[in-house]
Amino acid sequence: MAEIKVEGLRHVYSAGTPFEKVAIEDVSLTIPQGQLVGVIGHTGSGKSTFIQHLNALLQPTEGKVFVGGQDINASKYTRRDVKWQVGLVFQYPEYQLFEETVYRDIAFGPRNMKLSDEEIDQRVREAAKFAQVDEELFERSPLELSGGQKRRIAIAGVIALRPGVLILDEPTAGLDPAGCRQILDNICSYHRESGSTVIIVSHNMDDTARIAERIIAFDHGRVAMDGTPEQVFSEPEKLIAMGLDVPRATSLAMALKKAGIELEGSIYTHGQLLNAVLRAKEARVC
Amino acid sequence: MLKDITLGQFFPGNTIVHRLDPRTKLILVVVYIIALFQAKGWISYGAVTLATVLCMILSHIRPKNIFKGLKPMLFIIALTALLNLFYTEGREIIPGWHMTWEGLERSVQMILRIVLLITGTFLLTYTTSPIALTDGLEMLLGPLKKIKVPVHEMTLMMSMALRFIPTLIEETDKIMSAQKARGADFETGKLMDRAKALLPILVPLFVSAFRRADELAVAMESRCYHGGEGRTRMKTLRFAAHDWIALILGALFLAGMFVMKRYGI
Structure with a gap:
């Protein structure tokens, strides 16, 4: 089990120099095993700093992080072992590819885990399937493939660790709509089939609203909102004040409300908007 | 770090x-x-x-x-x-x-x-600041242009190099983090192992440095940069x-x- 528990987390960059900056402050929360969490916040709100604490890439200035009940900063060993439990896919992960072939690049993580060759092979094929990397590409150089393919290879490289928690920082940034949808679908099916916790950092509210079970909004290094999409998107004004977008369905519902057409319930997906509009129309006819 | x-x-x-x-x-x-x-x-x-x-x-x-x-x-x-x-x-x-x-x-x-x-x-x-430094250097060495020393090009290269040191360091940091997240180990092992462990950093770093150089050249050309002749400065x-x-x-x-x-x- 890999429940994540964060207590009183605070992080200061470049402490003691003129460039000192408090990135996150007073963050406490629990993410149970198997949840699909969307983390939102504008640039510099501390969300990237936060997720790097979850696998001990950054050490907190104050506070503690527990994964599966273990304080991950307890020693050098726990800091290393947590990397197998919490897989982190960085922003633009395609720039980390380096091996001669796609296969070897995906196998880099499992090989660092010192697994047997058969185990590595099994994991590479499984991860490639999840990330929709065609096995025909295995012997190609990752550097000569397209952007979307590269990104899926990089994601497969982390999935191959079989982490209990998968964190993705802006996994769809810079991809075309078809590429975005494909990657999100892959992530959702990975979440469903493996039962792992998945944390997605994203700017795209439509995607986040569609797939996440829970949304955590960061603002100025603190958790500003934390709840189900219904709860978070029922206060669109607050999100806009934080410099964030709202899902297109929500902004359309807000515009209708301004025009005098009141819709019922919290609206953040296209289906909900459609149903609410139909209900409102029926109510008028009667 | x-x-x-x-x-x-x-x-x-x-x-x-x-x-x-x-x-x-x-x-x-x-x-x-x-x-x-x-x-x-x-x-x-x-x-x-x-x-x-x-x-x-x-x-x-x-x-x-x-x-x-x-x-x-x-x-x-x-x-x-x-x-x-x-x-x-x-x-x-x-x-x-x-x-x-x-x-x-x-x-x-x-x-x-x-x-x-x-x-x-x-x-x-x-x-x-590095930019002020190279500007000053270019003006002090200005007379050497008379004997065909490419002062402007040299100082431009210097300021670009200085400008990109922090960027490359940041990039290296990012790549190191990404490889560490996949379990790369840069701190332990024998000398040969450690040299080999640098490969996952160096390859992506070079790839991105070349990409950056390419992008910078295009950006400069699309803003009509054509050498130092007749250029004025933003800060005199x-x-x-x-x-x-x-x-x-x-x-x-x-x-x-x-x-x-x-x-x-």
Whole structure:
């Protein structure tokens, strides 16, 4: 089990120099095993700093992080072992590819885990399937493939660790709509089939609203909102004040409300908007 | 981590030293170095030390930062001191040993000279932004254009290199984090293993450096860059009153050092 528990987390960059900056402050929360969490916040709100604490890439200035009940900063060993439990896919992960072939690049993580060759092979094929990397590409150089393919290879490289928690920082940034949808679908099916916790950092509210079970909004290094999409998107004004977008369905519902057409319930997906509009129309006819 | 290395690092500030024209500071550093090498006796060394400390106070640079920069030079400083200690003729400290009183004096002076030399140049890079520095350098070397030295291209390359050092360091940090997240280990293992462990960093780093260079060239060309001919500047450098005062003080200091050398003090 890999429940994540964060207590009183605070992080200061470049402490003691003129460039000192408090990135996150007073963050406490629990993410149970198997949840699909969307983390939102504008640039510099501390969300990237936060997720790097979850696998001990950054050490907190104050506070503690527990994964599966273990304080991950307890020693050098726990800091290393947590990397197998919490897989982190960085922003633009395609720039980390380096091996001669796609296969070897995906196998880099499992090989660092010192697994047997058969185990590595099994994991590479499984991860490639999840990330929709065609096995025909295995012997190609990752550097000569397209952007979307590269990104899926990089994601497969982390999935191959079989982490209990998968964190993705802006996994769809810079991809075309078809590429975005494909990657999100892959992530959702990975979440469903493996039962792992998945944390997605994203700017795209439509995607986040569609797939996440829970949304955590960061603002100025603190958790500003934390709840189900219904709860978070029922206060669109607050999100806009934080410099964030709202899902297109929500902004359309807000515009209708301004025009005098009141819709019922919290609206953040296209289906909900459609149903609410139909209900409102029926109510008028009667 | 990597971000902490002080390589041509600039500490922003608004002291009188920060406000000096970069050309003034470049000239003064040259003057300072010449003056430093005129020092012979203790009084003249004292004068240079005093001037250095005065500049440090004026520029609000903490001694801690200077010492941090000195650390990589410790070996050279120690070696110079030892050589001078043993290879100077004179009265022996302990009979039978090749250590002399004259050697001791010289090695202390040598240490002082190297430390002051480094401190002086650090004061320049700590208080002047790299861009201002290369601008100043280009203007000072301007006359060399007459004999076909590509001054503009050289300083442009220098400022681009300086500009991209932090970017590349940040990039390296990012790639290292990403590979660490996949369990790469850079800290343990034998020398060969560690060299091999660098490959996952170097390959992506080079790929992105070439990509960046390409993008930069396109960006410059699309803004009609075609070399230094007839280019004007966004920030024109102008000498102010304090620049002239600083230069005069520098000249007086140098003259004083020559006089002291004459009298051997």
